[in-house]
Amino acid sequence: MPEAAVATRRLTIAEALREGIAEEMRRDPEVFLIGEDIGVEGGFGGAFGVYLGLPEEFGHERIIDTPISEKVIAGAAAGAAMLGMKPIADMQYSDFLFECMDEMVNQAAKMRYMSGGKVSVPMVMRAPVGMTLRGAQHGQCPESYFIHVPGLKVVAPSDAYHAKGILKAAVRDPNPVLIFEHKLLYGSKGREAAGGMDLTAEVPEEDYTFPIGQAVIKRAGTDVTIVATHVSLYRALAAAQTLAADGIECEVIDPLTLQPLDTETIFGSVRRTGRLVIVHEDTLTGGWGAEVAACVADDCLEYLEAPIKRIATLDVPAPAAPVLEQRILPQEHTIVETIRRLMG
């Protein structure tokens, strides 16, 4: 986190991302934006308003509103990146990434390898995730599909400071980077749904990046390690608060990057606590939590005092009705009960 001496403000993730994008566009004329409804006059500034105000500064030449053609969004970003430009592509909803799996998985991810290292693909793909009562095709968390693909980097920031720092690092990274952001965390609207927490964070005025591949310990503890992202991270922090009253000290880790995973930080924590709980909003089977669990079992088995537990969305498509959605999402009380059982 920023040093005390550095001038900071509190920003939402949407504000921090907007600022980070603008800074990178000022810094490097090769950075451009491409996506649906991102710069249209009188439009929305992207599905979640992240790009509002940017066309006024940068014009429409570098902010390219595409047809509803996700394959083109990903393909054009990848192709321009292959010539050395630094596109920031936008998927309105991460569910739409399935429209451009070929461009992401067969082209962007593999071009460097197929070329024997001669071609790089320095593109960024931003994609909002998370259930928000929009049903089965606008609420998925597809991060895990992409951590399986060698050649892609996958990040999942959960607060404004890291979102901005990671975005700026992603723009400067010579590889394709997917940034998954949670819809409920963009700004003030999400506070209630995420548990009424303050979702703004201190963000320095000055230029900074946050390294891809580095996790952060959001809360130190000695009894159990919780690894969680996005809204699940805030639920985990709330659960840790509840459990602290019982004398159970949870160490809560935000991995921030899912590929490459910061196993060092996670292993170090598990070796201290002897217990691991992973919480994510992706469905359980084959979710990234399975990979974390396997890595920890591989490396830290002798330190484990209890089974590794995964708390994830149940293996069903996202339903629309509020009570149904809440039934399948990982809940704070589930985290609390699971950890109490682990400690018992």
Add this chain to the structure above:
Amino acid sequence: MPEHLVTSESQVSPAALQEAGGSDIQPETVQALYRKVALIRRFEDRVYRLFLEGEIPGTLHQYQGQEAVAAGVCSTLRLDDWITSTHRPHGHALAKGVNTSEAMAELYGKATGCCGGKGGSMHLGDPAVGMLPAIAIVAGGNTIVTGLGLAMKLRKSDQVAACFFGEGATNEGAFHEGLNFSAVEQLPIVWVCENNLYGASTPYGRVSLVPDVAERAKVYGIPSQIVDGMDAVAVREASAAAVQRARSGGGPTLLECKTYRFTGHSRSDARGYRTREEEQEWAKRDPLLVLAARLEEATVARLEAEVKAELDEAVEFARNSPDPDPASALEHVYA
């Protein structure tokens, strides 16, 4: 583009393009086209034999019969123009100027190959001569090329990108998304459809009620032209105009080159889906014969001898090159 990358013989100067008209085409231009078509043909024939003899691993999708398309189009491109290619890329690679020995070594899976052995037959390419490793997903290049065109437009360069694809690609969503985006953004792209009549074994008439791919371009507001894809001079003429339009900010063009694949789809194809009579009809219009009719016999013999020497050298180079270090399998995943 680095200065040391000198223009290859196939990539002529804009001044030379002025004389690209079919009737008044210069003899040297016909010779250059013949040499390129012959290089591709003899390369493919040689590679097929080496494959059967077990020297070349993997699989092959061969280009015999379609050489006039690659040679004609690439003869109108500059070294700093770019192309995307397909699962059948050998001809495009040689036409754009990928080093023949390095292309051969890549097929052999050698360390000296143009992709260090990581690409192989279906991903031949070399960015040093403006060719991305070939994209072997049908229509995969049709969205990637829009990014090449977009980069050229944003940088205000006068480069051009050409996208080679088969008629089989035109029923993929990527074809339509790419075409439409190139139109609305007026990208400097030449869409080169090689209509060889069959998507693997399936006749185009079975999968499209519109017989001409050129029609599909028009509905996106893109000018298009049907071209004799067996005549490198005709292809060159049409391509020169399309490249000129793209280079001068006039946006994309689609060229539908009617052509024919003399071989099967891949090495194991017995071609039961088409008649030997049809094959014989197309063989009469062999791109080599079409060009040879415009040249002296002695010239043809000289060019063939040059090609043979180049291929002898390429095979020797490939055979004598080392395998990649197995440890290099783990390199180049991330930059």
